[in-house]
Amino acid sequence: MSASRSSHAWGLLLTLVLAACGGGSPGSGDDVPTVRVGSKKFTESVILGDMVTQLARSTGARAVHRRELGGTTVLWEALRRGELDVYPEYTGTLRQELLSGRKLPDDAALREALEEEGLRLSAPLGFNNTYALGMKEAEAERLGIRRISDLLAHPELRFGFSNEFMDRADGWPALRERYRLPQRDVRGLDHDLAYRGLESGALQVTDLYSTDAEIAAYGLRVLEDDLHHFPAYDAVLLYRADLESRAPDALAALRRLEGRLSEAEMVKLNARARLERTPEAQVAADFLASTLGITAEVRGESLSARIWRRTREHLFLVAVSLLAALALAIPLGVLAARRPRLGQAVLGLAGIIQTVPSLALLVVMIPLLGIGSRPAIAALFLYSLLPIVRNTAAGLSGIPLEIRESAEALGLPSRARLWRIELPMAAPSILAGIQTAAVINVGTATLGALVGAGGYGQPILTGIRLDDVGLILEGAIPAAALALLASALFEAVERAVVPKGLRLRAESESR
């Protein structure tokens, strides 16, 4: 009976922790509508997201921008769950990827299918950002390659494609099929790294977007899609239908972007952000001012203010997930030590969780917990379990038989043996497990930025996108410092918590 009561208490604690990190809904008591904007983790999407945010604000609405979310599915799920109201999308992505099972013939069918999900499309913004293949101009000239069909004559070429292009139905597999391309040396990598690969000669052909800023900057030739393989990727705004009733003014303002962005304009905006390193918000504001006559204030944040804010976000992710993991993992470790067979099952399960790639775990969490800190905390919580469970169980099982027997023979009840003898003796092992979990946790939490949880991962993500080492270091250095700090903290805790008699023993054994 006492066991069920204590498990009830743990459950309550977990609920509290999850509620604490939920943050509640952004809507408040007054009538000011809130528009939640999302963007994907590439520059064009972030610029469009900033435009949408600023336009919504210009009508007096409250607008929040969840920047650089990790992947199309993350945004799609968040929009369907109502955690986002609007984000920039491409018709090709919707038809070929998100709704690829529906075989939608045209945009009218697409609108109909979206209506069933409670989602709507704006009219096209004006540019078509479709896939294309590109090579260095000089190399293409030397080999005489102008069209994708010309690649057939050069099977030795090294291809490097973005991971998304490698996997998606209309990406590399379909392209290879269509043109019967013979190349074998094909690898998947991050889109932003592909340009550097071309520059260094490690790659010769990569996939591009037709509005990429780098086409001009790197001197690339866009190969003609002579078989018309790639579908249209018209940029649109995808929004929830309820926005029409909830924030009609803001929606009307957003739709002023329709037809206003040509491909040339978009390449220029992308180049300003990517190559001149102008903040996306500024690029967006300048465009809105010159094209629509809307002035938006762009707030800058000092370096120290940025780092402090991200430190708070990062610490929040780490602290909440670690505390929740402690609350569950230590009892599980005790259980594992007392019931070895059950313990094997518990450790096996925790081990399996550990092998799930963190990005996959984060994405799996989104349908359950949405975007933001919640899925990140849940994933970090799961990752923290194994080291703590294993070290707790190992610490308890390592207690010599004569000591366990002595405690039992004294007539101490089981619970008192645990608190007075077993846990204090296992303390060094348990603490080492918590320390391991904390250090792993600090590092893994940087991935939280992919699901909108913020933290030190945000500048790392932006830095990779913009090829800006300074920005990457702005996240990486504090993250490394925090990991070292966490490690040092637990060493101090160990000195305070581990009973003196045990430290004496360790010293006499090491002599």
Add this chain to the structure above:
Amino acid sequence: MYELQDVSKRFGATQALHPLSLRLPTGRTTVLLGPSGCGKSTLVRLLNGLLIPDTGRVLFDGKPLPRDTEALLPVRHRVGYALQGGGLFPHLSGEENVTLMARHLRWPAARTRERLATLVELTRFPADALARYPAQLSGGQRQRVALMRSLMLDPDVLLLDEPLGALDPLVRHELQGDLRAIFARLRKTVVLVTHDLAEAGFLGDGIVLMRDGRVVQQGGLADLETRPADPFVTRFIQAQRPVPGGGVVA
């Protein structure tokens, strides 16, 4: 105090104890004697419920020993237990080891202090060493702390499993003398396990000689010498006599 009726115990393929019946008289010191692996340690663990017999039953004070761990607790408070090396809790000081149960049972501080002073005097333990941790104590001191710990609740029975096993000969000799004095003073029911014939004769009122999970003979040392029940008894005694012709092995 104890009566064992047809008690047996098996570990896997090994029959540690064959069915045996035995009475352990109140207020006397009984020594379980025999070579290693004879089942004497198994037998002593049946007496405080650390092990549960496969067959038969153990009567304590006329009543069968409960199997339920919760119900065993009051029995264990009446049965002190100390084993080879002391089994001290390394994270607790000597004093904390001794007074652990008193704290658990929420004795008033004065009562604990008084009892501790009595035990320190009884076991001739240096009082200034009470604050030390087991890692800082000598082997003999650890054994004295273990003895104090087992006597803290003033139990009716004292079970000692090879208490002097790991000590060097001088310390061992000194502690044997002290133990005999303590047994004589307390008049408790003591069950002591050893493989040392001289120790058995010196400390025990009666000896139970065991071999391969069976009792070979029960009686005084003189009985074993003059009326051996079995050639094994004589061999066991002979093996522990000094070497003939001076007793010094060159």
